[in-house]
Amino acid sequence: MVPDDHPARASGNEGDCFGEHASASVGLVLVAMAVALLASAPTLRAADAPETSDIATAPSGLAGRPIEAAGLRWLHLSSRRGELPVPGPSRQQTAALVVDLDRDGLNDFVLGFRVQAPAVVAYRCTHTGWQRQVIEPDYLPIEAGGAAGDIDGDGYPDLVFGGDWQSNQVWWWRNPGKGSRPGVSWQRYPVKNHGANQHHDQCLADFKGAGKPQLAYWNQRAKTLFVADIPPDPCRADAWPAQAVFVGSTGENPGKYAEGMSAFDIDGDGKPELLAGNHLFKFAGPGKWSATKIAASGGLIVAGRLVHGARHPQIVIAPGDGSGPVLWYECRGNPLDSTSWVGHDLAGRTMIHPHSLQIADLDADGNLDIVVAEMAKWTERQSRPDNPNAEALVFFGDGKGKFRKAVFQSGMGFHEARVADLDGDGRPDILNKPYNWDTPRVDVWLNRGRDTTSLRPATR
Ligand SMILES: [Ca+2]
Ligand SMILES: [Ca+2]
Ligand SMILES: [Ca+2]
Ligand SMILES: [Ca+2]
Numbered sequence: 001m002v003p004d005d006h007p008a009r010a011s012g013n014e015g016d017c018f019g020e021h022a023s024a025s026v027g028l029v030l031v032a033m034a035v036a037l038l039a040s041a042p043t044l045r046a047a048d049a050p051e052t053s054d055i056a057t058a059p060s061g062l063a064g065r066p067i068e069a070a071g072l073r074w075l076h077l078s079s080r081r082g083e084l085p086v087p088g089p090s091r092q093q094t095a096a097l098v099v100d101l102d103r104d105g106l107n108d109f110v111l112g113f114r115v116q117a118p119a120v121v122a123y124r125c126t127h128t129g130w131q132r133q134v135i136e137p138d139y140l141p142i143e144a145g146g147a148a149g150d151i152d153g154d155g156y157p158d159l160v161f162g163g164d165w166q167s168n169q170v171w172w173w174r175n176p177g178k179g180s181r182p183g184v185s186w187q188r189y190p191v192k193n194h195g196a197n198q199h200h201d202q203c204l205a206d207f208k209g210a211g212k213p214q215l216a217y218w219n220q221r222a223k224t225l226f227v228a229d230i231p232p233d234p235c236r237a238d239a240w241p242a243q244a245v246f247v248g249s250t251g252e253n254p255g256k257y258a259e260g261m262s263a264f265d266i267d268g269d270g271k272p273e274l275l276a277g278n279h280l281f282k283f284a285g286p287g288k289w290s291a292t293k294i295a296a297s298g299g300l301i302v303a304g305r306l307v308h309g310a311r312h313p314q315i316v317i318a319p320g321d322g323s324g325p326v327l328w329y330e331c332r333g334n335p336l337d338s339t340s341w342v343g344h345d346l347a348g349r350t351m352i353h354p355h356s357l358q359i360a361d362l363d364a365d366g367n368l369d370i371v372v373a374e375m376a377k378w379t380e381r382q383s384r385p386d387n388p389n390a391e392a393l394v395f396f397g398d399g400k401g402k403f404r405k406a407v408f409q410s411g412m413g414f415h416e417a418r419v420a421d422l423d424g425d426g427r428p429d430i431l432n433k434p435y436n437w438d439t440p441r442v443d444v445w446l447n448r449g450r451d452t453t454s455l456r457p458a459t460r
Helices: 030-040
Strands: 065-069 072-078 092-099 108-114 120-126 129-136 147-149 158-162 169-174 187-193 202-205 214-219 224-229 242-247 261-264 273-276 279-283 289-293 300-304 314-318 327-331 341-345 356-360 369-373 391-397 403-410 418-420 429-432 443-449
Touching: 065 403, 065 443, 092 147, 092 158, 092 418, 092 429, 108 129, 147 202, 158 202, 158 214, 187 214, 187 224, 202 261, 202 273, 214 261, 214 273, 242 279, 242 289, 261 300, 273 300, 300 356, 314 356, 356 418, 369 403
Parallel strands: none
Antiparallel strands: 065 072, 072 443, 092 108, 108 120, 120 129, 147 158, 158 169, 169 187, 202 214, 214 224, 224 242, 261 273, 273 279, 279 289, 300 314, 314 327, 327 341, 356 369, 369 391, 391 403, 418 429, 429 443
16 A cells, blocks of 8 residues: 555555555555456356356457466466557556456456546456456546445356445445446446445455345455445445454554455365454354464464365465565464464565465465465655565475465566466466556466476467
């Protein structure tokens, strides 16, 4: 985010989740969001499956540069070289989500902005590449975070984004589904339009086992974590009643705020728990949530089965808009007991604004890997990077709790990067849009694996 004394505060803050004292830094909240997306992705019943005619052909003949990074082959596409559409005029790119908007079997992605309209754009994956579509043409001070999930129950994933330090609002956009037409934006509806400002990070998941998702969101300037049920008629609701699940600090440094959110079934009861800041929250019945502190300090928080055979999944936390170590935590007992969680340093150094954190098996060896990436720039009033040696790192897991570090990129600004299959070949790819480093800009690295023969040549 942006410091309080920062000029950017006059025009819009970055998309992260800190509240009161965003002064010191700008951050990345990428990883937590990716996990949230995975956890909240709608499950398609057979009747909901896309019709055959709707299934898209994976993109081919893409312009891009074949590169090698972190020991893998990639096809790198950048809006800087015209290989992807330019996101828009905004220089403060706050949010990024990966979601299959049209349910054609291929992921699309969504970017959010502040300072200048449009506030939200989609990149639809087509057989020739990515086509940009404006979802919200107006200016809104979109904060980092966001969530995708089916809010109105029509089977198509809708979108949620929150306002930053300048706004007390959270909004959702209805996916028109088959009614979607190029050039036609989506209808926006209120989720929250009162109370304190700033909403860095949201998550849609069925924490309550209700058969449909609930929306969790941070409200940084209230230092509060809320969970709201979707109203019976969300297209007519004025605002969604919400319950405060947690109030206070998540161990952040002075001047920072709680951030980070995702969902994962940690205790194995079939229902996802809410991971937020440095805590695990479990729904314990109407109006009741248990809170388990996992770590001394919070940030972007995601979970996965990093260690084969472990009874419970592991949790990874990165300081996001702050700086500090990145740790992964294993459970050595009851996951609802704080003393069960034991942390292990991942990076071996202080990471500076690591606002991207994702878990995926990048090298297809059957062991989950961790992607952590730093921001290069967050201060608006200067053009030079704050952190010119920013690194995007991959920690390749061995499935036994050991990780091998590899540098994916250096000197590049990452923020809210997402790891997901973007071209339908089954390999997880990397999406990045910097916050204010070299903006406007978006980059995609399509994972071509270790096998050089599978590398598609660039067409230009
Ligand atoms: Ca799609
Ligand atoms: Ca559970
Ligand atoms: Ca792996
Ligand atoms: Ca892929």
